[in-house]
Amino acid sequence: MNILVILAHPDPASFNYAIAERICDQLETDQHTVLFHDLYQMDFPPVLPCSEIPRDAALDPQISRYCDDLVAADGIVVVHPNWWGMPPAIVKGYIDRVFRPNVAYRFIEGDAGEGIPVGLLKAQAAIVINTANTPEVREEMVFGDPLHRIWKDCIFGLCGISEFYRLIFRVVITSTPAERMMWLDDAATLTHEVFKPKES
Amino acid sequence: MNILVILAHPDPASFNYAIAERICDQLETDQHTVLFHDLYQMDFPPVLPCSEIPRDAALDPQISRYCDDLVAADGIVVVHPNWWGMPPAIVKGYIDRVFRPNVAYRFIEGDAGEGIPVGLLKAQAAIVINTANTPEVREEMVFGDPLHRIWKDCIFGLCGISEFYRLIFRVVITSTPAERMMWLDDAATLTHEVFKPKES
Numbered sequence: 001m002n003i004l005v006i007l008a009h010p011d012p013a014s015f016n017y018a019i020a021e022r023i024c025d026q027l028e029t030d031q032h033t034v035l036f037h038d039l040y041q042m043d044f045p046p047v048l049p050c051s052e053i054p055r056d057a058a059l060d061p062q063i064s065r066y067c068d069d070l071v072a073a074d075g076i077v078v079v080h081p082n083w084w085g086m087p088p089a090i091v092k093g094y095i096d097r098v099f100r101p102n103v104a105y106r107f108i109e110g111d112a113g114e115g116i117p118v119g120l121l122k123a124q125a126a127i128v129i130n131t132a133n134t135p136e137v138r139e140e141m142v143f144g145d146p147l148h149r150i151w152k153d154c155i156f157g158l159c160g161i162s163e164f165y166r167l168i169f170r171v172v173i174t175s176t177p178a179e180r181m182m183w184l185d186d187a188a189t190l191t192h193e194v195f196k197p198k199e200s
Numbered sequence: 201m202n203i204l205v206i207l208a209h210p211d212p213a214s215f216n217y218a219i220a221e222r223i224c225d226q227l228e229t230d231q232h233t234v235l236f237h238d239l240y241q242m243d244f245p246p247v248l249p250c251s252e253i254p255r256d257a258a259l260d261p262q263i264s265r266y267c268d269d270l271v272a273a274d275g276i277v278v279v280h281p282n283w284w285g286m287p288p289a290i291v292k293g294y295i296d297r298v299f300r301p302n303v304a305y306r307f308i309e310g311d312a313g314e315g316i317p318v319g320l321l322k323a324q325a326a327i328v329i330n331t332a333n334t335p336e337v338r339e340e341m342v343f344g345d346p347l348h349r350i351w352k353d354c355i356f357g358l359c360g361i362s363e364f365y366r367l368i369f370r371v372v373i374t375s376t377p378a379e380r381m382m383w384l385d386d387a388a389t390l391t392h393e394v395f396k397p398k399e400s
Contacts, residue, residue, distance in 0.1 A: 010250040046246055046289035050210040085346070085354035086286055089246040089293030096289050113333050114371040133314050143354045146285070146346035154285035154343050171314040 001032045001074035001195055004123075008039045008080040008091045015172055015180060019129055019187050020079045026188040030197035035069055039090045046093020055101040066094070067103045075195050076126040076161070078151070082134070082168070085146040095155060104159040119160020125194050126156045126163070129187055132170040139170075165194055201274035201395055203232045204323075208239040208280045208291045215372055215380060219329055219387050220279045226388040227277075230397035235269055239290045246293020255301040266294070267303045273323045275395050276361070278351070282332040282368070285346040295355060304359040319360020325394050326356045326363070329387055332370040339370075365394055 005024055009016035020036070027034045037044075051057060059067070070076075080087045087095075101107065105117040128151045132139065139145050152164045167190060169175075169183040205224055209216035220236070227234045237244075251257060259267070270276075280287045287295075301307065305317040328351045332339065339345050352364045367390060369375075369383040 010248055010253065012250075040247075046293070047240075048210055048288065050212075053211065084292075084295050084299070085350045086292055086295075088248065089289045089296050092284075092286055092292040093246070093289030095284050095286075099284070113373040114335065116338070135314065138316070142357070144349045146350050146354065149344045150285045150346050154346065157342070173313040 001124075002035065002072050003027050003032045003075040003077060003195060004035045004037065004069060004073035005077045006037045006039065006079070006091070006094065008088045008094075010040055010088075012041075014081075015169070015183075016079050016081060016131055018180070018184060019131075019169075020077075022184045022188050023077055023079070023129075023191050026191045027195065030192060030195065032075075032195060032197075035073070037066075037069070037094075039094055044090055044094055046090050046096070048093065048096040052097060052100075055107075059100075063097055066098045067100060070098055070121065071103060073121070073123045076121075076123050076156075077129070077191065078126070079129045080131075082130045082132040082147055085143055086150070087147070099155065099159060117158060119158060121156075121159045121161055123161050124163060125165065126151070126161045127165045127167075127190060127194055129167045129169070131172045132168055133173045135171055136168075163194075165190060201232045201324075202235065202272050203227050203275040203277060203395060204235050204237065204269060204273035205277045206237045206239065206279070206291070206294065208288045208294075210240055210288075212241075214281075215369070215383075216279050216281060216331055218380070218384060219331075219369075220277075222384045222388050223277055223279070223329075223391050226391045227395065230392060230395065232275075232395060232397075235273070237266075237269070239294055244290055244294055246290050246296070248293065248296040252297060252300075255307075259300075263297055266298045267300060270298055270321065271303060273321070276321075276323050276326040276356075277329070277391065278326070279329045280331075282330045282334070282347055285343055286350070287347070299355065299359060317358060319358060321356075321359045321361055323361050324363060325365065326351070326361045327365045327367075327390060327394055329367045329369070331372045332368055333373045335371055336368075363394075365390060 007020040024034050080091050105119050107117050207220040224234050280291050305319050
């Protein structure tokens, strides 16, 4: 399978990087083709320009290639920290610019844009892995974990990917090396289970 | 009062611009001092760099000035479209970079970052105005309106602003000129009521 792995964290020494690396290793062990998009390293430009609003807009060739990568994915894994109940801006901009009409979803004919779009992505499943420094009880009680519905319903559900998995590792900032090792194992195990390895 | 008005939309001819303009007019009529931040026009750079992660990071002078503007605000108004249950990336990056520790909130002493932060913003109230092309019933049923808790709880609540108001204008794409005129009136009325004019 072609698996697109998207990572966003400003620090290459971060635990987010370690997670993404471990996932890529697991996917390669399982003989998948991995396309790794490290948005910070790629210097992804997150600001959607006015010219990209029309459904049939002419795209920057680089954005066009990212759209092709998304369309080609049989599975998607996203790794990022929870900042303010949302992904970092660079991920938000990747969604704004790459999850385009006629790439990730389309409107039914005659729809001005107010109707129910049809998901176009062929990926069978998506995994989102987040790190957080907010304890679970406080997250649920005070903030309500908006990230869950954002990824599950607003993004992947709308684009036709209903098989959705998520792991949240917390509290990273006070975690022990043993905890982080266990979390990396959890990430690898989930990846292995969701994207079954090719039978030899 | 000093009111900070933040706008983000790539199209200067958009209804979002009209809303922000009407709000600024109302605030000036009510004799407030308006600071208008049009993030697209300002070309705000939304990607938080690694160097800005430390709480006591040396900041780019421009980011520092935006922090000062936020701290000085007695009230905040944000206008943006609902894209994927989130603000546009340029707004997300403004939150990531300007709503900093020791600017918008602080951790209690000895806290490694896992504890309950204390809000620092002195603004008495915040208004968020969103445009959407998703009908209300579908928004509530399918997506759950993550934007509401994001702004109310994850951002303004955490930073100490508990007086929160929100308007959602929908469905913009199929709206009539009369509807849009009414929505502009609604935005002006709310602004006037929340930020009471100075007594003459």
